[in-house]
Amino acid sequence: MNVRPDFSKNANHAETAPAFLSVWDMHAYYGESYIVQGISFNVHEGEILALLGRNGAGKTTTLRAIARLDDPQVNKGEIWLDHKPLHNMKSYEAAGVGLGLVPEDRRIIPGLTVEENLKLAQIAPPIGWSIDRLYDLFPRLGERRNQEGVTLSGGEQQMLSIARALARDVKVLLLDEPYEGLAPVIVDEIEKTLRVIKEQGMTTILVEQNAVRALQLADRAVILDTGSIVFDGSAAEVLENEELRAEYLAI
Amino acid sequence: ASHSGFTNAPGDSSVTLGFNVPQTGPYADEGADELRAYELAVEHLNGGGDGGMMSTFSSKVLDGTGILGRKVEYVTGDTQTKSDAARASAKSMIEKDGAIMITGGSSSGVAVAVQALCQEAGVIFMAGLTHSNDTTGKDKRANGFRHFFNSYMSGAALAPVLANAYGTDRKAYHLTADYNWGYTTEEAVKSSTEAMGWETVAAVKTPLTQTDFSSYIAPVLQSGADTLVLNHYGGNMVNSLTNAVQFGLRDKQVNGKDFQIVVPLYSRLMAKGAGANVKGIFGSTNWHWSLQDEGSKAFVKSFGTKYGFPPSQAAHTCYVQTLLYADAVQRAGSFAPCAVAEALEGYEFDGLGNGKTLYRADDHQCFKDVLVVKGKENPTSEFDLLEIVEVTPVDQVTYAPDHPQFQGGALGTCNNGA
């Protein structure tokens, strides 16, 4: 039954292109605390969506819910990726159909070297970029390949985390604050890379506190506030809309 | 209970005995057999079954109407073969269930601990299986009585038989469990074999918790010893004997003699655990079901009929202790511990399987014949593992109350409790 339901009748936004990733009325909890309170949005193939909001708005929670991690629990709602029902899957199955998450705290695996961290990503199919290609993208990682991953500097860890996601053949990349802790030059570099992979058809959700930067890169934006969507529209719109920016993004 | 001058005076219709045996832990099977014997004894005292040894017992005051006309009831508890747990369960029998006598146990540590407790609480303790000299030596108590034999008696009974079988010119190597019972057994066997002319090459202590004895067994041959004495009991003995046989010690020749192994204290359950390794190995035991005296035959018969297999020595001693207690109460005409103790002290009886027996007043130890046994070469059933080599007469194993191996401690005075 791998067919995406037609949410368009009830959808709170009118898009013409078919959605690639679709989140429908998702409610997510951490134990008793009700964090994401029924959100719906679509992401189209090859699009970069900026997911914005204040600290504690529920951005990370949303990404984790989409990636099907054990926490938070999604008690209600549907998530569809390319006609496959993610909401019935476990995280490894979701990863198997092409979902990749770069978690906010990087999650470099202790006890493993840089290279092992990357190799680990290539054990289960589908396999993406080759490790050499990743080292070309982040030369610092190549230099440190035999160092234990967790002893990398903060920025290097962030690079490794992104590289690890790209080492798999992801269709949708969920980036939780990928620029955090990175030197401005590297941020430029990563932004370029995101553009390149977007050209190649990658779909991306980008969570970022540096809203302006994110919006400049993104096609569309969704703004979260205390677990609900308060804006869903084009990125340019947010950049232009002073009020919106002031109220929800304080910029 | 009412104030009748002693702890837990029984009511008019029934009297409660406390059977405190290991139900869990390594000696659980032995405990289970003890419990079977107790249940049988209670049945017989209350007039059930075929009466077992009551008909062969030299004293005839027991008539199957319970004790002093009161129906015998019992409570059971688990000693876990730990002195703390044993005391806890004995205490609960005394405090909660109103038991007037506590009996059972299958190690000396437990026996000594519970005996002291009974002394304090003012009830009688009829020890179960306890073989250490200390129980009626330095740790003796006026309220405690032991029917089972002891380390000294094992040594005294074994030595002549060993000398006979293996000669008087032997070099012995002792492996000894590193705790009280091991010490007394080593000392007893050592002194009696040395008296026969044997030489003791070495005596090595092994930890209680040891399971693999290879590093203790391996050097034995090098030491020039031609006999190995395993002062081990229970699991220790099963393992050390198995290991010794594995090392092929029994196929060796040292000093021109066949190498031999001796196990001072045998029990059928242990022999079963060691399997074929016990074949031909000497040891001593308190009682064996193949004894042909009337008492033993009667007991084996009623036990075997009820449970389908012959009783162990632990079962025997526990059964006998129960009858002896009941008999003493009956004779004393009172349940008061001091009266019972008095009736038991210096009491001579017969017909309970070990021939003529004396409950010596000085230390509350029974003096009777001791069996020297040997692992049977061709067992015909899983119970038929030991054969009796000699019944050592009581005179040969009797010692003075102040014998050096029993020194220290005092019996004290009997305690009636509240």
Place this chain on the structure above:
Amino acid sequence: MGILEVKDVNKRFGGLQALGDVNLSVKENTCHAIIGPNGAGKSTLLNCLVGKLIPDTGSVLFDGNSVLGRTPFEICQMGISRVFQTPEIFGDLSVMENMMIPLFAKRDGAFRLHAIESVASEAELRTDAERMLEEVNMLDKANMHSAAMSRGDKRRLEMAMCLVQNPRLLLLDEPTAGMARADTNNTIDLLKEIKEKRDITIAIIEHDMHVVFSLADRITVLAQGTPLVEDSPENIKGHPKVKEAYLGEAA
């Protein structure tokens, strides 16, 4: 003579020269920023200051006293507090309790056996804690289980824990990474205010140039373990080498 004097500090990790002949002098009551590419050795330098790492050679003087050979808690008792790159808080404790602990450390020293007194009766410390929480806008979260907070909040809590001790030298390792813009601005204001009101010296590591240029009185640029330049913010902004190696388009 600055309050903090780092002289010829070297630190190697196996084959890697993480710090090479670092010299640094921080003047009292100033804010000194340390910037540089990822993996330049910034965090390593801070680690050497607080006793987490021991430099291979060189000396570190705080207020004329060497910190080398002292344990972290002794160094803290000397008046150096540190905010880590990844939030380090007492996750099992409530926010309020997280605040109380540094206050006890400040008042009673490294160890005192208060086994019978009650935390609840320490009214004075409580007020201090509340005041500080108020300053970082977290008073409403005082009774929250701190592990359950979003990451931005954890950062602010950690900073509050350091500030409440009234340290003489405050070491901040990317304090605003992952913080919402609004809170970043608040943090800048807070740090400015504290700098004015109190007798405090701040050393800050940051990749967010907005923060750096708003706060810093002096900036050291570290690259591959050695100081590249040290200068005023204005001059750094224009420095070609820095621009190339680190700032990129952001400048």
Place this chain on the structure above:
Amino acid sequence: MDAIILQILNGLDKGSAYALIALGLTLIFGTLGVVNFAHGALFMIGAFCAVTLSRLFSLSHEVLVPGETDFLGNPKTKDVPYIYDWFGESTGAAIIDWSVPLAILFAIPVMIAVGVIMERGLIKHFYKRPHADQILVTFGLAIVLQEIIKYYYGANPIPTPAPQAFAGSFDFGAMLGFDPNTIIYPYWRLVYFAFAALIIGAVFAFLQFTTFGMVVRAGMADRETVGLLGINIDKRFTIMFGLAAAVAGLAGVMYTPINSPNYHMGMDFLVLSFVVVVVGGMGSLPGAVLAGFVLGILESFASMREVIDIIPGINQVIIYLVAIIILLTRPRGLMGRKGVMED
């Protein structure tokens, strides 16, 4: 000199037993991070696989023995194993004789099944729970398993000898030019040593030459992230548990001729195997094996009469004493990895 060689031999053998038990434990405890107090029970179940098999082989029917009576005076019967009827008496007897080695084949599937059921049914839910909860549940399980075995097999040890072919001992001393009978060693212990080496080698090879070990280690450090990388870690944990159970079980099977198995043999070994694993260092298989041998050899030396005479009681405490010294001089045991079970 010969005494020293002898004790080294003894130590190697003891050590191989410790190493083998610790190996299974370290797969679960050092690698999966589960404090498995039921590991001893797995060892014990392995041993009882051997007992069960030899009992199965010896299943028999009664035949009257004419002219004899049993202890109660009833007609005597004799048990004849069915296996004699099927294969003839000599083949049948040989099969019974070889029941311990044959039990290896029997134990492998049984132990894997036990391990998998245990993991799927119980342990699975405890990976994320505090170690305290793991201790309580696995301890509870160990007691239950023990009691079940006790219920069916009794508390007494059950002799389970090695095949006749391995009875007796081998004279090493004669081979090395010492006097005969100075250095002897039982054949079965040599077999045990070789078997341990084989199993240890096989497990190492499996974990070293495949990515399996790395994935499991990663999964233990951070399950969530490993899941994000598309790896079904649950499945691998289950396999690991099955493997560990099989290793424990085989150690038990082979151990039966050395010491007659009883229901609490697992508990007796449990503490020791924890000590071995921790002294070896958490998360390190080579560490566990090395520690097994080190402790085995030192224990053997400490049990020498000459040593006990100098320091009475040293044989009682040597293992713990060495453990303390090693843990104090090497923070993570012999070869432990950082961060594994350190908090």
Place this chain on the structure above:
Amino acid sequence: MFGLEKKDARLLLLVAVLVAFAPFLLNPFPEGSAMAQFNAGYPDLMQRFVIFGIFAIGFNILFGLTGYLSFGHAAFLGVGSYAAVWMFKLLSMNVLPAIILAVAMSGLFALLIGYISLRRSGIYFSILTLAFAQMMFALAYSVLTPITGGETGLQLALDDPRILGTSQTAGGNIPVPGLFGLEMRDSAELVLGSWVFTFNVGYYFAAIVMLVAFYLSIRIFRSPFGMMLRAIKSNQQRLNYTGLNPKPYTLAAFVISGMYAGLAGALMASMDPLAGAERMFWTASGEVVLMTILGGVGTLIGPVLGAGAIKYMENIISKINSDILHGWFAFLPDGLEDFVVAIIYPFIGKGWHLTLGLIFMGVVIFLPGGLVEGGQRIAALFGRKKASDDDSGKSAKTEPAE
């Protein structure tokens, strides 16, 4: 009250009331009835409840607060017992000097062992403590027999010096421990209909000590010290960089809990003057770990409940034999009676371990917070008001670290 917050004061009061009326509460079934088997209101078991309660409370100060899992705590219990018995042998049968020496000695041992063991954390710490305790057990059982009595335990004898007392009573018996003439084993009985309630001096003495110990533990939990301990469990690194030295805090916790264990040991010896080496065996250390977890780690009252549960099983369930079972089900038709007995039999008497194992498993699986959580759930069933009233578990649950 007593410087406690209201809910803690209420908890303490509740415990005090329960303890004071334990002889009634634990003897709910009339003497001679079938259910009387389940009565636990006899002195020895009641004493054990409170004594092991003390042991577990102390253990929880270390484990519940700091997370350091000592697997050798029984060693301190053993040291306390030995010290107390030696005091009885040498000085007098008064329990106070015995308790004082026991607490001091166990504190000393804890200081030494803790100082060394605390150089490591996590499992390495656990194994260090285990190793020390096992060494102490092994030596006490064997080579130290002259000091410890070895296998049979250290006992009083008729020829002990007892400088401040008598070696023997007038009747030629060993005197019994007491408190200024009040003998620990003295009991008064109250017969109400077919109920018999026993009030034992030793029990009330131990109970008072336990209440004091419990009170102190509440104070420690709520104190800055307790908070530091929880901080240690949560994040030692941060504590270090906050200017606090975790070492002395953990060591203090270790010593305090060691002294609690010593106190428990001394009380055991006071109720029953014998000290056995098995008290130090690893299974004894494991038992207190299990008690604490079973009741609820880090909760105030949990460890006491856990201790009670395990001791109850050990002393009551183990004593039920098939005879008693048949007695209970005698009303059933014969076949059915045998059937029911056959079903239950494996779980009682010698099968009590099986029941214990199943309870361990059941509790962790269904009540992750231990028995305290069970209590909370029951309380919740009785509605909000009741739940907040009887919040023994709640108060403990929300505050401490887990």
